[in-house]
């Protein structure tokens with residue numbers, strides 16, 4: 413038998429892992445492509461693999477398991493994703509919806525556990541969102557990815573997900589942090605009404621909240637320098653594209669005789685009514701959304717941010733995107749079919765922006781310009797609602813971090829203006845107490861503090 417260098421390497425690693433009590437079975441006859449198998453956290457967690465106590469590995473930290481399991485912070489949220497289905501809240505949601513035990517309800521497992529697919533012997537659903545839910549089913553690469561001479565490109569060719577690429581990462585995270593059309597990956601307003609928390613997401617910020625890797629010189633050599641502003645901008649474009657693509661599907665856009673309320677701004681329906689002879693307006697009107705008075709607006713948090721990003725990084729596409737988002741809001745006031753057609757067009761504009769951003773170098777003053785644009789009149793006048801406001805403060809936070817990473821602002825200077833960012837967060841802490849004008853003032857202050865460091 414003629415064994416090539418690759419298979420010798422694989423055999424050596426397989427033997428090593430066997431000796432260490434790791435999954436021998438998992439390594440045999442790895443299926444390729446679509447048939448790839450989820451091998452389970454136990455297959456990654458060996459003490460010489462990703463289960464070290466100290467993050468002192470030569471290439472990667474190798475203590476990724478401890479971060480993924482961190483019980484004290486959001487970094488460990490994915491390891492708890494299955495367990496929360498068994499919590500009082502998880503059980504209450506499932507019971508209200510008549511789904512039985514949430515831990516076996518397919519409507520929940522698509523996001524709270526590793527998605528469906530072939531599974532090896534060591535796979536456990538109770539691991540929640542496991543390593544392979546993000547990095548891709550490992551049967552095709554688990555044996556080879558850590559071998560001497562293995563490259564990132566080679567790993568990706570063997571089925572590893574290229575999470576260093578903003579579009580690939582955004583697509584993955586949005587499957588669960590917004591929804592997808594695959595089984596069990598869609599949160600409905602019925603789930604929200606039954607007690608599911610609302611789902612907020614910003615790609616760059618949430619990446620750092622669950623960071624279990626070092627973006628050091630070695631990482632830059634292997635994968636390139638991770639650009640926070642690029643992740644932010646692509647994340648906004650992919651979010652708009654995802655919303656529009658899902659809303660363009662009749663099965664998801666409607667729920668019974670109604671539209672799917674999940675897509676709409678929550679607070680616009682959930683407001684108090686003051687029944688007095690003189691009307692008390694409980695919201696601000698919004699010129700960027702030409703919808704009839706008395707109709708709920710589509711949740712446009714990502715449209716607003718994408719509009720700001722486009723003006724700075726893809727000005728040639730900005731006007732088209734703004735026109736398509738206005739037309740979409742307007743179509744919602746007419747009829748559902750028109751709205752779905754407009755959603756398709758909007759999705760196309762967002763796709764074009766995502767592609768443009770993926771090829772853009774976000775250097776120079778762009779992050780400063782984006783912060784100024786978000787707090788400037790054209791964009792901040794659109795921050796009339798809670799969801800968009802949360803998204804804008806996450807943006808300012810993430811762009812500040814990007815400036816620190818780029819070396820444009822020192823860590824100390826960023827810490828010095830942290831208080832003003834925290835005040836903006838405080839202004840969106842409670843959805844029921846949200847005041848748009850107060851929020852915009854806090855946001856302007858935070859943006860001004862960042863601008864003063866330019």
Ligand code: HEC
Nearest residue numbers: 496501502505514519520523588589591596597598599612
């Ligand atoms: C589209 C993906 C998706 C689906 C489907 C989904 N969830 Fe969630 N769920 C999430 C995300 C994301 C969060 C975290 C929200 C956040 O804090 O940003 C979450 C949070 C939760 C929480 C709160 C967890 C905590 O730490 O307090 C519970 C409980 C929960 N989900 C239960 C359920 C149940 C029960 C179902 C099925 C009826 C379900 N989820 C379906 C994505 C989903």
Ligand code: HEC
Nearest residue numbers: 456462472476477480490541542543546547575576625631
């Ligand atoms: C929620 C998604 C997610 C989960 C779950 C997850 N990772 Fe990651 N991981 C990422 C992202 C995103 C990156 C950074 C992008 C990249 O370089 O791949 C990363 C980076 C890494 C890196 C560093 C790669 C490098 O080139 O430096 C390692 C090693 C790693 N993860 C291992 C694990 C292990 C082991 C687990 C399970 C214990 C795990 N990850 C769970 C998303 C995830």
Ligand code: HEC
Nearest residue numbers: 486489492493496523524541545584585588618619621622
């Ligand atoms: C298979 C579904 C799935 C994927 C893919 C996924 N997540 Fe999650 N994520 C969840 C669920 C479910 C929760 C809530 C778990 C809980 O509350 O314990 C969560 C929680 C989080 C949290 C903690 C948020 C909070 O409010 O506490 C962060 C941060 C996060 N995810 C980031 C990411 C990033 C970044 C990606 C993409 C690299 C990603 N996730 C991909 C399902 C997923």
Ligand code: HEC
Nearest residue numbers: 601604605606607610673674675676677678679681682708
């Ligand atoms: C188009 C209007 C509309 C939108 C938009 C909307 N809802 Fe609702 N919501 C309703 C209605 C109608 C009910 C049922 C109220 C009732 O039975 O009295 C409801 C019920 C609820 C309940 C249960 C309230 C209770 O008293 O038990 C919650 C929680 C909820 N919605 C959350 C949300 C969230 C989160 C969003 C945004 C993702 C949202 N809603 C968007 C109309 C809306």
